Amino acid sequence: MQIRLLLTGGTIDKRYNLMTAEMDYDKTHIQEMLGQARSRVDLEVEELMLLDSMEITDTQRQQILQACIGRGGVRPYNCYARH
Numbered sequence: 704m705q706i707r708l709l710l711t712g713g714t715i716d717k718r719y720n721l722m723t724a725e726m727d728y729d730k731t732h733i734q735e736m737l738g739q740a741r742s743r744v745d746l747e748v749e750e751l752m753l754l755d756s757m758e759i760t761d762t763q764r765q766q767i768l769q770a771c772i773g774r775g776g777v778r779p780y781n782c783y784a785r786h
Contacts, residue, residue: 705745708733709770712753728753 710716710731717726731750751770752763759767 705747707747707749709767710748710750710753711756711759711767713756716753717755 710733712728712731715733716728716731718729719725720727731753734748737744737746749770751767752759754763
């Protein structure tokens with residue numbers, strides 16, 4: 704069975720930007736981490752966005768929800784979207 708992993712960012716993907724002296728996002732580190740962990744789980748990884756959960760808008764929450772239910776295999780109550 705394949706597991707679908709929807710990436711939205713968060714602390715795990717933040718990096719310190721030396722130019723601005725702030726935390727920001729460059730790319731996700733999840734696939735690299737899974738490789739280092741030698742994960743053998745059959746994953747489909749889909750990067751939706753790279754944002755802090757406090758910055759996600761209602762429109763982006765709807766995008767996450769639609770990605771969760773878009774293939775018909777997941778019901779909305781199984782999908783987490785912070786309010």
